[in-house]
Amino acid sequence: MTIVSIWCRHKDDSIIGIGPDIPWYIPSDAKRFRNLTLNNTLVVGKNTYETLPNRTLPNRKFIVLSDVADYEVSDKQNHQVMTDINLLKNYPEDLYVSGGASIYRAFFTNPELMPDIVVDCVYQGEIREGLSGPQISVAPCVEVIQEKYFALPHKFELDNVITTVWLKKGDFVEQETVKKILNYMETEGK
């Protein structure tokens, strides 16, 4: 099993959301997320799940983390609720950790669940104004990445988003998954 973490954060402050909203809309970023996660299993927190249109994304399976064991998902065949994140250790499929902040934090602070690969997309522009709610940031996870990961040399820039792929230091990382991600990054926007 390979665990991939993927997000788009704002430069410097590492904000990923304000209240329930992502404070930018960049079609190529949404497309990148779609293409890298298609036909895979996504792990999300309940808040993020509830921000998705109709609480779903086509052609993806979902594991929704919530303390509410009887939370009703929108698609019983492809989505499941999990109350204990530790059940994801040695999960039989690759996992794409897809937010929000509490879920990234839970993975990055658990040595047995720390992602193998991080697709770190950093938005360089201004944050949309007029949104209400707390600023939600992944700054603590970025600190972990800087200490425990190394960056692959190439940086990819498209539509004001700079993406770096990081691999966990000292561990074997499944090369097929790395190759798939890099192949997409090298051709995107062309």
Ligand SMILES: NC(=O)c1ccc[n+]([C@@H]2O[C@H](COP(=O)([O-])OP(=O)(O)OC[C@H]3O[C@@H](n4cnc5c(N)ncnc54)[C@H](OP(=O)(O)O)[C@@H]3O)[C@@H](O)[C@H]2O)c1
């Ligand atoms: N920019 C990006 O790439 C990106 C990606 C995804 C999300 N976001 C943004 O992130 C924000 C949401 O983040 P968030 O941190 O507020 O919420 P979240 O992580 O999406 O969901 C939080 C909820 O998940 C459940 N949960 C969290 N940790 C758990 C654990 N260890 N075990 C069981 N359940 C657990 C709890 O649900 P219960 O309360 O039901 O127990 C908790 O209230 C939104 O603004 C969203 O738009 C941004």
